[in-house]
Amino acid sequence: MSCENNSITETQKVSGSVPSVVPDQDHATVEFAAANDRDHKYLTQAVEEAYIGVECGDGRPFGAVIVHKNEILVSCHNMVLKYKDPTAHAEIIAIREACKKLNEIKLSECELYASCEPCPMCFGAIHLSRLKRLVYGAKAEAAVAIGFNSIIADGVRGIGCYHKSNLEIKKLDVSIAEQVFQNTKGKFSI
Ligand SMILES: [Zn+2]
Numbered sequence: 001m002s003c004e005n006n007s008i009t010e011t012q013k014v015s016g017s018v019p020s021v022v023p024d025q026d027h028a029t030v031e032f033a034a035a036n037d038r039d040h041k042y043l044t045q046a047v048e049e050a051y052i053g054v055e056c057g058d059g060r061p062f063g064a065v066i067v068h069k070n071e072i073l074v075s076c077h078n079m080v081l082k083y084k085d086p087t088a089h090a091e092i093i094a095i096r097e098a099c100k101k102l103n104e105i106k107l108s109e110c111e112l113y114a115s116c117e118p119c120p121m122c123f124g125a126i127h128l129s130r131l132k133r134l135v136y137g138a139k140a141e142a143a144v145a146i147g148f149n150s151i152i153a154d155g156v157r158g159i160g161c162y163h164k165s166n167l168e169i170k171k172l173d174v175s176i177a178e179q180v181f182q183n184t185k186g187k188f189s190i
Pocket of ligand 1: 089090091118119120121122123
């Protein structure tokens with residue numbers, strides 16, 4: 001992605017009107033560009049986890065990273081096949097590991113980066129764990145296209161949890177997140 005080095009004056013002028021999903025490059029701020037770089041970095045890590053999980057036979061192509069105070073706290077992938085556990089989604093594994101590491105049941109100082117839009121179970125867990133922010137890459141449709149259950153799309157876009165949560169949700173437009181599914185297709189069982 002490109003980073004515009006706009007002046008601080010311009011930054012102040014447009015603050016408050018910065019779009020939450022895709023930056024308009026004409027109005028991109030220094031802060032916004034930096035935040036977007038940061039989001040891309042952590043989301044790329046989540047996508048790498050998705051590949052690792054498939055390569056080592058642990059699970060399906062989904063990865064999740066939890067960031068705490070600007071540092072990666074845990075980096076996990078889907079473990080459904082290894083654990084023989086249909087609930088061992090990357091986000092669930094990451095939330096459990098993060099809670100253990102912090103010795104907390106609330107992750108209110110943490111952000112979760114998911115390679116794909118979280119399913120309803122994971123979105124519920126994200127809500128219950130009080131994560132402050134969710135950034136995801138691929139839309140559910142990219143997973144559904146290779147055979148995953150279309151219920152995935154009901155997580156973030158389902159109405160109940162979404163409206164009850166104070167979570168900031170951001171969809172990053174990164175093609176690498178969508179490509180995971182086509183690139184790993186046939187290398188795991190659904
Ligand atoms: Zn899930």
